[in-house]
Amino acid sequence: MSFKIKMQEATKGKDSKIVLALDFPFESPENRDKVLAKAQSILKVVHPYICAVKINHHLVLPLGTFDGIRRLVEQIRGQGLLAIMDAKVNDIGNTNQVIAEYYYSAGFDALIANPFVGWEEGLKPLFDVSKRLDKGVILLCYMSHKGASEGYGQTIIDPETHMQTPQYMLFARKALMWGADGAVVGATVPDKIREIKQVLGQHVPIYSPGVGAQGGAAETAVKMGADYLIVGREIISASNPAVVARRLSDSIKGI
Ligand code: XMP
Numbered sequence: 208m209s210f211k212i213k214m215q216e217a218t219k220g221k222d223s224k225i226v227l228a229l230d231f232p233f234e235s236p237e238n239r240d241k242v243l244a245k246a247q248s249i250l251k252v253v254h255p256y257i258c259a260v261k262i263n264h265h266l267v268l269p270l271g272t273f274d275g276i277r278r279l280v281e282q283i284r285g286q287g288l289l290a291i292m293d294a295k296v297n298d299i300g301n302t303n304q305v306i307a308e309y310y311y312s313a314g315f316d317a318l319i320a321n322p323f324v325g326w327e328e329g330l331k332p333l334f335d336v337s338k339r340l341d342k343g344v345i346l347l348c349y350m351s352h353k354g355a356s357e358g359y360g361q362t363i364i365d366p367e368t369h370m371q372t373p374q375y376m377l378f379a380r381k382a383l384m385w386g387a388d389g390a391v392v393g394a395t396v397p398d399k400i401r402e403i404k405q406v407l408g409q410h411v412p413i414y415s416p417g418v419g420a421q422g423g424a425a426e427t428a429v430k431m432g433a434d435y436l437i438v439g440r441e442i443i444s445a446s447n448p449a450v451v452a453r454r455l456s457d458s459i460k461g462i
Contacts, residue, residue: 210289210317210343210388211412214435217258217289223456224429225257226291226414228439229279230265239269246279249448250286256452259289261437262315267292272313280314289316295347296320300332307336317343317388322378323358326385334385343388348403349375351393351417375399379406389414389435394423397431404432418455420444429459 208216218224229249234242246266260283262276270276280290292315296303307318318337320330330344337344349359358374365372375392382390383406390407392400394415404413412434417423419441428436438455445451 208341210337210341213289213316214259214343214388214412217287218435220287221255221258222460223256223258224435224459225442225452225456226259226261226435226437227253227257227442227452228261228263228293228416228437230263230439230443232265234269236269239275242266242269243275243279247282249443250279250282252449253442253452254286254288256449256456257288258435259291259316261291261293261319261439263293272309277313284314284316290314291317291319291343291345293319296330296333297324299324300328300330303330304332304336307333307342311336311340311342315342317345319345319347319391322346322348322381326381330385338386344385345389345391345414346378346382346385346387348378348382348390348413349392349396349399351395351415351421351423355393355396375403376406379403379411382411383407387411391416391437392433393417393421394425394428394433394436395421397423397427400428400431400433425455425459426462429462 229246283290292310296306361374362371363374389412391414392403394417414435414437415428415433416437418425418436418438425436442448442452
């Protein structure tokens with residue numbers, strides 16, 4: 208079963224389109240057990256209101272891929288959720304393939320990758336290994352932070368039409384062409400979500416980070432075409448993470 212379908216199943220099972228970004232602030236390495244315990248306890252209360260968990264360097268660096276992370280991924284999958292690694296894979300093909308093999312061996316279902324590196328000897332080996340193992344690749348299309356305009360938002364000459372076009376529109380077309388399982392577009396740029404949705408339709412779902420802490424609004428992002436919301440600090444830093452996760456999930460139902 209493809210990652211795209213697994214996400215649809217998880218969403219149905221949990222009745223939620225929220226992907227939890229399980230990020231915590233820096234702790235000194237001696238406190239790494241505390242970080243793992245914190246992650247486990249948040250998951251325990253939040254898992255009924257989310258469909259997947261996105262892990263970032265915030266946890267991989269202190270916990271280690273085959274130590275704490277593998278245990279966490281087991282917990283995530285045991286709770287009926289999918290595990291996404293936000294590695295922003297961004298290197299030459301051979302390295303990308305090895306990065307993917309390690310993360311998939313640790314149990315992850317999908318990786319986030321950066322289309323700036325291109326296809327041949329870039330992301331093709333990542334897509335090949337991911338398809339072979341039934342794992343997913345989610346491509347960045349337009350990031351959520353302000354500086355995204357300098358790269359994803361720059362105007363380029365379309366190599367096919369020789370017309371001016373925004374970089375992110377070309378990335379949206381590549382997401383379709385390469386058979387990506389998802390495209391990341393910031394909730395902070397709802398107009399871009401709408402534009403990119405027109406290219407992707409239902410073929411490539413849109414994942415939107417940037418809700419809450421970065422200023423994006425959940426309902427607007429979904430109205431514009433986001434299929435899933437990636438939310439970190441808004442939930443993690445709340446005095447009651449389960450209540451916030453539930454409220455966010457409920458707020459976008461039926462849109
Ligand atoms: P917050 O706390 O802002 O966390 O809800 C957001 C999480 O998502 C990551 N992030 C992104 N990941 N493309 C990505 O692949 C993006 O445009 C993007 N913006 C934020 C961020 O690193 C954190 O884990």
